[in-house]
Amino acid sequence: MHDLAIQTSNLTKRYGHSTALQGLNLEVPRESIFALLGPNGAGKTSLFKILTGLASPTSGEARVLGYQVSTNETAFRAKIGYVAENPVLYGYYTAREMANFCASLYPRWNPRLVDSAFKQFSIPVDKKIKEFSHGQKSALTLTLALGPEPELLILDEPGAGLDPIKRRDYFKLLMEQVVALGSTVLLSSHTLHEVERLADRVAFLSRGRLVAVKDVADLKTAEKRIRVVFQGRPPEDVFKQTGIARVEPEGSGYLLTVTENVHEVLEKLSQYPHFALEIIDLDLEDIFIEYTRREGADRNG
Amino acid sequence: MVNGAVLKKELRETAWKHALALVLLSVLGITLPFVFEWMGKFQVDIGGALGETYRRQMSDFTLYMWANWYSKNLYQILVIYAVVVGMAQLAGETGRNTAGFLFSKPLGRETIYRSKFIAGAAAMLTVMTVATTLTYLAALTAGKGLPALFMAGLVVNAAGLLLIYSLALMFSVIFDDQLKAGAAACGVALVLSIPGWIPGYGMYSVYRQMHAWPVYTGDGFQLGAIVIMTLVAWIFYRIGLSQLLKKDF
Numbered sequence: 001m002h003d004l005a006i007q008t009s010n011l012t013k014r015y016g017h018s019t020a021l022q023g024l025n026l027e028v029p030r031e032s033i034f035a036l037l038g039p040n041g042a043g044k045t046s047l048f049k050i051l052t053g054l055a056s057p058t059s060g061e062a063r064v065l066g067y068q069v070s071t072n073e074t075a076f077r078a079k080i081g082y083v084a085e086n087p088v089l090y091g092y093y094t095a096r097e098m099a100n101f102c103a104s105l106y107p108r109w110n111p112r113l114v115d116s117a118f119k120q121f122s123i124p125v126d127k128k129i130k131e132f133s134h135g136q137k138s139a140l141t142l143t144l145a146l147g148p149e150p151e152l153l154i155l156d157e158p159g160a161g162l163d164p165i166k167r168r169d170y171f172k173l174l175m176e177q178v179v180a181l182g183s184t185v186l187l188s189s190h191t192l193h194e195v196e197r198l199a200d201r202v203a204f205l206s207r208g209r210l211v212a213v214k215d216v217a218d219l220k221t222a223e224k225r226i227r228v229v230f231q232g233r234p235p236e237d238v239f240k241q242t243g244i245a246r247v248e249p250e251g252s253g254y255l256l257t258v259t260e261n262v263h264e265v266l267e268k269l270s271q272y273p274h275f276a277l278e279i280i281d282l283d284l285e286d287i288f289i290e291y292t293r294r295e296g297a298d299r300n301g
Numbered sequence: 302m303v304n305g306a307v308l309k310k311e312l313r314e315t316a317w318k319h320a321l322a323l324v325l326l327s328v329l330g331i332t333l334p335f336v337f338e339w340m341g342k343f344q345v346d347i348g349g350a351l352g353e354t355y356r357r358q359m360s361d362f363t364l365y366m367w368a369n370w371y372s373k374n375l376y377q378i379l380v381i382y383a384v385v386v387g388m389a390q391l392a393g394e395t396g397r398n399t400a401g402f403l404f405s406k407p408l409g410r411e412t413i414y415r416s417k418f419i420a421g422a423a424a425m426l427t428v429m430t431v432a433t434t435l436t437y438l439a440a441l442t443a444g445k446g447l448p449a450l451f452m453a454g455l456v457v458n459a460a461g462l463l464l465i466y467s468l469a470l471m472f473s474v475i476f477d478d479q480l481k482a483g484a485a486a487c488g489v490a491l492v493l494s495i496p497g498w499i500p501g502y503g504m505y506s507v508y509r510q511m512h513a514w515p516v517y518t519g520d521g522f523q524l525g526a527i528v529i530m531t532l533v534a535w536i537f538y539r540i541g542l543s544q545l546l547k548k549d550f
Contacts, residue, residue, distance in 0.1 A: 089402060
């Protein structure tokens with residue numbers, strides 16, 4: 001069996017003069033929970049649309065679960081659960097009818113799982129979807145994505161509109177399914193603490209380019225900030241060390257962003273007389289902001 | 302291949318359109334034989350060629366029914382009906398943002414397209430046939446003789462309906478807004494009527510063919526026109542499909 005759930009090679013997508021994806025080479029291992037992070041317009045939704053066969057690449061190719069993706073290929077879509085960023089369902093159906101409609105389109109469907117999720121999320125099964133609240137629609141969409149027991153779940157900003165409790169419940173259910181079925185999850189979310197909790201790998205996307213792919217655990221270990229307040233003026237080359245990505249003056253000291261060699265950097269700094277020297281752990285949100293800022297700075301020369 | 306679930310979904314979505322068309326056509330058709338006598342009273346007030354045509358119709362019940370059903374009510378309503386149903390088939394999904402949901406399901410685009418086409422075509426052909434049958438039965442109920450040949454005019458109307466429906470369906474793929482799709486279909490439908498305005502070229506008009514006069518006069522069943530209209534409908538259908546296969550949602 002192919003050990004990659006998703007593989008893209010030089011994937012490029014252009015809409016007229018604007019480029020949504022530019023030469024993207026991405027590999028998502030099977031049975032991983034992989035998060036795509038990036039600011040709005042980074043190309044996440046365009047990538048999801050190509051991976052689900054909703055859009056064709058301008059050039060390059062994408063493989064999903066070993067299948068070459070195309071708009072008219074159906075086999076791989078039978079193994080995917082997809083939740084779009086702003087999903088809209090048929091308002092004239094009840095939740096039960098909607099589930100029946102979806103069940104008839106997939107070769108495999110787990111009605112017990114769907115019923116159990118309906119109960120868990122208090123979805124009114126006999127009410128027309130057009131009368132649902134935003135949160136109920138969101139819960140229904142997420143539930144329906146689990147129905148075919150997908151090998152790959154693609155979730156674009158999942159759970160928007162759900163209250164924090166239902167959101168936590170959904171992700172708990174999702175994790176149970178992922179573990180039970182050995183599914184792969186590719187998700188994008190602006191709720192970074194959730195990504196930090198769920199994902200084992202993250203990719204940073206900016207303006208259609210892949211900026212970095214990291215293990216969440218490694219990322220949090222490697223990326224740190226160091227606050228230093230020297231006694232007197234530091235030597236000019238003190239910050240010219242491998243690993244220091246950025247230096248910001250902060251009061252009478254400096255705040256350094258370090259992407260690698262944290263301990264070497266710390267040791268070097270400690271050689272100079274200082275009032276304070278401390279390591280600050282970064283959460284994923286800080287790292288995301290840092291990558292976005294760095295990418296913007298690189299582009300602006 | 303046709304998908305039953307999509308077929309049912311389409312019929313459910315468009316049921317009100319078909320119901321409205323059925324009621325409208327049936328009311329118009331059933332009324333025709335019952336107002337024949339009443340209409341006859343007006344013939345003395347109309348002069349010229351129009352009056353002559355009118356008097357001919359009022360002296361022959363079959364001619365009157367043919368002129369008012371096939372040559373007036375049915376084809377006019379069918380054209381509007383086909384545009385209204387066709388323009389929403391794909392553009393309706395795109396416009397209300399359900400296209401992403403439907404096309405990410407494990408169904409080929411061709412299967413979805415074909416299922417949508419068949420659902421619309423089957424419902425419209427049924428409505429057209431039921432309304433014409435009710436019109437025929439109403440004529441018998443009113444005590445007026447109407448030959449069974451009256452029903453044969455449906456064949457060429459079915460071909461015309463499919464042509465306009467395929468045209469609207471094609472534009473429904475091209476445009477994401479169903480009103481734009483409808484406007485484009487109406488524009489082309491209008492162009493198709495041009496030969497009918499030019500003396501001697503009426504036979505090249507889809508709508509003139511839908512009047513089905515050769516069937517009435519016994520000059521044949523318009524097989525040539527039926528084949529050509531079906532072929533053009535198929536071309537529109539294929540263009541729509543090729544556009545759909547390339548479309549990004």
